[in-house]
Amino acid sequence: MNDASRTYDVVVIGAGPVGENAADRTVAAGLSTAIVERELVGGECSYWACMPSKALLRPVIARAEGRRLPGLSEALSGPLDPAAVFGRRDEFTSHWDDAGQVGWLDSAGIDLVRGHGRLDGPKQVVVATPDGGTVRLTARHAVVLATGTTAALPSLPGLDEVRPWISRDATGAKEVPGRLAVVGGGVVAVEMATVFQALGSQVTLLVRGQGLLPKMEPFAGELVADSLREAGADVRFGASVASVARTGGEVRIGLADGGELVADEILFATGRRPHTGDLGLDTVGLTPGDWLSVDDTCRVTAVEDGWLYAVGDINHRALLTHQGKYQARMAGAAIGVRAKGEPVDDRPWGAHVATADHAAVPQVVFTDPEVGAVGLTAAEAERAGLRVKVVDYDLANVSGASLFGDDYRGRARMVVDLDRGVLAGVTFVGPGTGELLHSATIAVAGEVPVERLWHAVPSYPTISEIWLRLLETYRQ
Numbered sequence: 001m002n003d004a005s006r007t008y009d010v011v012v013i014g015a016g017p018v019g020e021n022a023a024d025r026t027v028a029a030g031l032s033t034a035i036v037e038r039e040l041v042g043g044e045c046s047y048w049a050c051m052p053s054k055a056l057l058r059p060v061i062a063r064a065e066g067r068r069l070p071g072l073s074e075a076l077s078g079p080l081d082p083a084a085v086f087g088r089r090d091e092f093t094s095h096w097d098d099a100g101q102v103g104w105l106d107s108a109g110i111d112l113v114r115g116h117g118r119l120d121g122p123k124q125v126v127v128a129t130p131d132g133g134t135v136r137l138t139a140r141h142a143v144v145l146a147t148g149t150t151a152a153l154p155s156l157p158g159l160d161e162v163r164p165w166i167s168r169d170a171t172g173a174k175e176v177p178g179r180l181a182v183v184g185g186g187v188v189a190v191e192m193a194t195v196f197q198a199l200g201s202q203v204t205l206l207v208r209g210q211g212l213l214p215k216m217e218p219f220a221g222e223l224v225a226d227s228l229r230e231a232g233a234d235v236r237f238g239a240s241v242a243s244v245a246r247t248g249g250e251v252r253i254g255l256a257d258g259g260e261l262v263a264d265e266i267l268f269a270t271g272r273r274p275h276t277g278d279l280g281l282d283t284v285g286l287t288p289g290d291w292l293s294v295d296d297t298c299r300v301t302a303v304e305d306g307w308l309y310a311v312g313d314i315n316h317r318a319l320l321t322h323q324g325k326y327q328a329r330m331a332g333a334a335i336g337v338r339a340k341g342e343p344v345d346d347r348p349w350g351a352h353v354a355t356a357d358h359a360a361v362p363q364v365v366f367t368d369p370e371v372g373a374v375g376l377t378a379a380e381a382e383r384a385g386l387r388v389k390v391v392d393y394d395l396a397n398v399s400g401a402s403l404f405g406d407d408y409r410g411r412a413r414m415v416v417d418l419d420r421g422v423l424a425g426v427t428f429v430g431p432g433t434g435e436l437l438h439s440a441t442i443a444v445a446g447e448v449p450v451e452r453l454w455h456a457v458p459s460y461p462t463i464s465e466i467w468l469r470l471l472e473t474y475r476q
């Protein structure tokens, strides 16, 4: 063994939250593990996605909530201080320094190899190191790909010259643009529109569809759109960008309907593409640039002998940090038992399978109002052929919600699978509901019978009383 060629039980490429967790689990299973990272240990989530975006959103949401409380609202009438908001964000990204996360890798017994990793045939990884050298890593048991995603941009004439913002530019911003155009109606678009409108930008949201948050219950996007408009944002539906050009510091945006919009910056929040284009996938018979299909233990299905795993965003099952970390826990444990020749517990909800990816993926959108959803929407349940009862309730009628803030607006939906007597999905929309979501995740993942939920008594007067109201409505 020398510096340029090393052998480990497991090699992980990508030290985002998901790769880190996979490595932690394989070390816990007694397997020597190296992790390869080309940028910052901690990945997109820690430095450019979850953490900075939520650090930017927190004062925005806290202020919006405080402004609904007479006695407090007067003290919150002034503008937010962007420099202080950006400063707190910088603390949460550790000023884009990964020393803390590298220390954690050390403490967990995971070897870090810095550089760009590529597959080079079965169980082989070649790392191009920052000093121009190469390190060959051989895996005895498994290679785990956890290389995440980057922003997907549409192909538009002139886009490169415009220097458009992608999510990294928004979450890492140092200045507040006077006019910000945001293209897209998904999670990044609504969260960043919320931040920049509150920090002082005039935001225009250009949504090609007819609603926001199209993967969720329709009322979620409707309530978020109402609130963005009340905050002063211009939310346009059926608005497709046809061309972009930068002249004299301004971006001129041509719309498909012939209209034009002028902005100082344009953010494309139009989805993600996987970091699989330059990963050596062709050396193992896969197509560069593709998302990677996996089984429930996260093994890449198209590769023989079961040595290649893909966890987190790149398998396209659920582009969320918590769900990727869950996959990493399952895959890491599966690699551990397979290495020992022990049986894999791959029954649904078994110890080595990411069953929740199919039935119980939770997500909180940190807008005002917050949106929390888990499991199937009513439309998805219908498409899946389930016999369901859809139960809606206006959160404004819950005592805990009206105490939370005046003029409370929110709505909840419970989708009951009538044949199994359990919940297929739950959605909460309203201020303060994000922390409520895990109760629904437990009910859905635990397949708690609706009749037993009737005995789970929510405390009075909390927003959790929505559970009682939904169940009463269901039983009527």
Ligand SMILES: Cc1cc2nc3c(=O)[nH]c(=O)nc-3n(C[C@H](O)[C@H](O)[C@H](O)COP(=O)(O)OP(=O)(O)OC[C@H]3O[C@@H](n4cnc5c(N)ncnc54)[C@H](O)[C@@H]3O)c2cc1C
Pocket: 013, 014, 015, 016, 017, 018, 019, 036, 037, 038, 039, 040, 041, 042, 043, 044, 045, 046, 048, 049, 050, 051, 053, 054, 115, 116, 117, 118, 146, 147, 148, 149, 167, 171, 188, 275, 278, 279, 311, 312, 313, 314, 318, 319, 320, 321, 322, 323, 324
């Ligand atoms: C603006 C924004 C906000 C978000 N907010 C949330 C949120 O609030 N909650 C949530 O659950 N999810 C959120 N997400 C999604 C979340 O960021 C991702 O689901 C998560 O980062 C996926 O983790 P990962 O480890 O799979 O990939 P990543 O975090 O992308 O990490 C992949 C790592 O692999 C490295 N890498 C890539 N290729 C190579 C290579 N060839 N060699 C070596 N290293 C390589 C990268 O440098 C990176 O460090 C957000 C996303 C965005 C864009």
Ligand SMILES: NC(=O)c1ccc[n+]([C@@H]2O[C@H](COP(=O)([O-])OP(=O)(O)OC[C@H]3O[C@@H](n4cnc5c(N)ncnc54)[C@H](O)[C@@H]3O)[C@@H](O)[C@H]2O)c1
Pocket: 154, 183, 184, 185, 186, 187, 188, 189, 191, 207, 208, 209, 214, 240, 241, 269, 270, 271, 272, 319, 320, 363, 364, 365, 366
């Ligand atoms: N709070 C959270 O959990 C959180 C926050 C941010 C991001 N994320 C995750 O990160 C991922 C990426 O988020 P995202 O918002 O970029 O993707 P997304 O898939 O949620 O939304 C992309 C939106 O862009 C639209 N779009 C795509 N191409 C377009 C085009 N050419 N022109 C106009 N519109 C176009 C789509 O119709 C869609 O509405 C998501 O999977 C999301 O779950 C999660």
